[in-house]
Amino acid sequence: MQFIDLAAQQARIREKIDTRIAAVLDHGAYILGPEVDELEEKLAAFCGAKHAITCANGTDALQLALMALGVRTGDAVFVPSFTFAATAEVVPCMGATPVFVEVDPVSFNMDAGSLKRCITHAKEQGLTPKLVIPVDLFGLPADYDALTELAEAEGLKMIGDSAQGWGGTYRGRMTGTFGDLTTTSFFPAKPLGCYGDGGAMFTNDDDLAELLVSLRFHGKGDYKYNNVRIGMNSRLDTIQAAILLEKLAIYADELDARQRIADRYTDALQDVIDTPVVGNECRSIWAQYTLKTRDGQDREAIMERLKEAGIPSTVYYPMPLHMQKAYDRFPTDPEGLATSEAIAKQVFSLPMHPYLEPDAQEQVISALRDALG
The missing domain is CATH 3.90.1150.10 (Aspartate Aminotransferase, domain 1)
Structure with missing residues (x-):
């Protein structure tokens, strides 16, 4: 018995995937080809976000989000302790400090009462509270109303880490539409996974979307040899986008x-x-x-x-x-x-x-x- 049976899914859509991959091989645009644009449009439409910006993997999605929101040395970023390391891993990479928040014993998601204590504690440590990253653990959306109310009262930005939960719903809204940004992962074992690494970011903010498009491509400006900021190389392969399009169709x-x-x-x-x-x-x-x-x-x-x-x-x-x-x-x-x-x-x-x-x-x-x- 398989813990996760990717072969069964592949058998269902193999012919369509083969056709999609053949199209990529025919046109030869292997990085940020037309399938990437098509995927981004359909991802945004699926969850109701204004913008979807793909990238190379879910961890890069988190780091790009931190870059776009201006996280830097001296900032405190609040993350749950009971989750995968990627959520916290990106924070020291930006020079900031992760502060570990308790989770609810039933939902396993970030506890708002603990977040409030952690914000006070971070200030006492001389840190600047900057950002909170709730995680939609095991597929269940975090308690966004309670967390958003506290974040807004404290002037914090919010990134929803929906690597495990993209497509879930919370009080009539789908994950991908909460906070300043939402990130997700297309690691093969995810409910929506490609056949390699992939990730995406979602936002309703036009300026953030434009910034993320630049940051994922070496900080480019109006064309790729005009670098207007420090960025990184985190573009989605077109073949992975082609595969995800067929998986999204049955999602x-x-x-x-x-x-x-x-x-x-x-x-x-x-x-x-x-x-x-x-x-x-x-x-x-x-x-x-x-x-x-x-x-x-x-x-x-x-x-x-x-x-x-x-x-x-x-x-x-x-x-x-x-x-x-x-x-x-x-x-x-x-x-x-x-x-x-x-x-x-x-x-x-x-x-x-x-x-x-x-x-x-x-x-x-x-x-x-x-x-x-």
Whole structure:
């Protein structure tokens, strides 16, 4: 059994992908070709953003966003500790300081109360609060209303890190439309992934969009040999854009399939283990279906039993960022990050993709219930 079955998706659209790739080979514009423009238009239309600007990967998308918003030395950038390293990684690269914020024990997303404490703490440390980066973890949008209200009160900019959540909805709006900017990743394992690396940024701000187009192309001005600012090389390959166009065409259908699979898991497992909770005004894209063990349940033993039954499972993320060597010197919530530390020892994820057949899913469910005794 595959944890994520990319082959099943490819079989569905292989002929269309082959046609798209052949078109790129025929016209020969391998970097920022016409498919890139087409993809950017369709990405923006899908989520309701005014602008979509593609780039080479999701980490570059975050760094380009920080560059565009003027993050620099002395600034504090607030990030959750329970997430992938890329969210925090780009901050020291800009000379700024990441400040690690606690997450909610149910949604696993950034906690507004902790953010407020962290802002006060950053000021006490002599830092300038500049920016907050909520993460749409495991596909579930962050609590943007609460976080935006606090950010605006404190004069902070906001980047929504939707590497795992692009296409989810929060109170009638889709991710890609929150904050000053939203970023996402097209890493192959993402719900919308290419066959290599890729990323994108979304904004409703015309000036920010124009700036990002320049920054991703060495800071170019009106043409590529007129550099008007320091930028970087982070352009999307045309072949990857061609592949993403065909994947985007079926994306809404795949999100519906992910929802059906998540519902089936939850209905079958909520009585024996803590299943994900999605508020009535939200829709997750289920990048991962992540469970949390209860008191007395041994995660490692459960996962070993699943392995013996031929069922793959994995842990996102076994160690919060503030405990890792690269980040353990940076400021944190002064009340500690006990929730991040606890859930890192409790969570594990089950197979999740749009092509998980009911019979296969029943095998997962049966094996897990057996493992739980």
